Amino acid sequence: MSAPLDIGVYAYEHTAALVDGRVTVDGMDTTFETAPLVTDIFCRMLEGRYDLAEFGLTYLLRTFDVDDAPFMALPIFPNRNFRHSAIYVNTSAGIERPQDLAGKTIGEFALYGHDAGIWPKGILSDEYGVTPDQCRWVIGGTNHPIPAFDWIPQPVPAGVDVRHAADRQTLGAMLESGEIDALISVDVPLAVLNGSTAIARLFPDYEAVERDYYRRTGIFPPMHIVAVRRELSGRTDLLQAVYRAFGAAKDLAERRYLDDAAKQHMSLVTPWFSKLFDDNRRLLGEDWWPYGVGANRKAVDTFLRYHHEQGLSKRLLTSQDIFVPALLDT
Incomplete structure (x- = not known):
């Protein structure tokens, strides 16, 4: 087994299975840590506390303009929202x-x-x-x-x-x-x-x-990605295992809603949730929270263009520049 990995991520419903141990990273000794504020996780990543962590897209991109940029991205999107x-x-x-x-x-x-x-x-x-x-x-x-x-x-x-x-x-x-x-x-x-x-x-x-x-x-705006320390960005097996684990945790959350649809989502306290679920599924598709470069390239490249146009990046980056090579074909 590889050396232990420390991973920081906010405890969303689609990452909860990683935090509570229901989903593990194959072949890796990992510790998942969360925090009351997601920006605490960002700050701890910058302080060197984590090997991988959830990171705001702009926080990642700002580090690309410093000498010896410390991070690269995995195409995992723990947080997205229409704005x-x-x-x-x-x-x-x-x-x-x-x-x-x-x-x-x-x-x-x-x-x-x-x-x-x-x-x-x-x-x-x-x-x-x-x-x-x-x-x-x-x-x-x-x-x-x-x-x-x-x-x-x-x-x-x-x-x-x-x-x-x-x-x-x-x-x-x-x-x-x-x-x-x-x-x-x-x-x-x-x-x-x-x-x-x-x-x-x-x-x-x-x-x-x-x-x-x-x-x-076709854009469901991503806010955060998962960042990895650049010295680990060539560890293909490790990064693919982390990517699969985050996907498995997300699939558990999505599966719950799919399974509960037959019972009109009786386990939830939100009224008319089933109608909202049906509307969203028709619009967003079966995987309404996709990971991977292919499904998110347009959204990510749009954000990268905005970041450059708004004077926050010195150069116009693309998905090819920010994601680890091992996961570019996802």
Whole structure:
């Protein structure tokens, strides 16, 4: 058996079988560790605590611009989400359509170019002609103040106005008060959850907009991948075993929903879940959360283009550049 591997991953339902030991990595002595916040896993990976770990796509790409880039990617996508729903506006700011964001002050969660911000900014540019340099940006925590993430490179392109919120400020409160006009955030502002009329989503019927986006593009936006230390990136047997294990854990989660469909998902407490499951299956297919390069190349290359266009990567990368050679044919 090979030397022990330490792997960090958030305990989603599709990774839970790895964390609790129901699924193991063939021929490998592995320890899976999770954390209360997924960014804790990112930080620990950068500190050298893990051999492989879940990693935000932008966090990975930022390391490609440093000397001796430490990581490569496995085409495993633990976190993905449609992000039209991540754009919020103050209802008194005069923002009725995406084009009205030009000239506005926009908050962004955590850092300029977080994973859930790169996607909507790219979509706003591609489909509505609104580019980041047309806006002013304030970085911070949505519901709780957070300091700047000084443990990861934070490039800001020339010509883009970016500042960090004050120590005790939250972007959610700033949006509700009108201090900022809009917000792009992975976190939902508490004011929205509490029913405030001062904040609305830019796309009120975001589900319909996001479903239409998928129909047109085939993209289910990935946010995170699994990163591996570059010195391990040539270990074909190891990487293939890890890839299979993550796939097996995901298959268990998907199989549960397929098996429960015959009983109208009685094991779940969410009403009308079976209708949602049927709708999603018709749109997204039998494997609605695919791993592998082939099924995700367009989405990943789109993100890589957005990352470069937004001034966060010095060069335009492709899937061929970031994924380990052993898994390029997946």
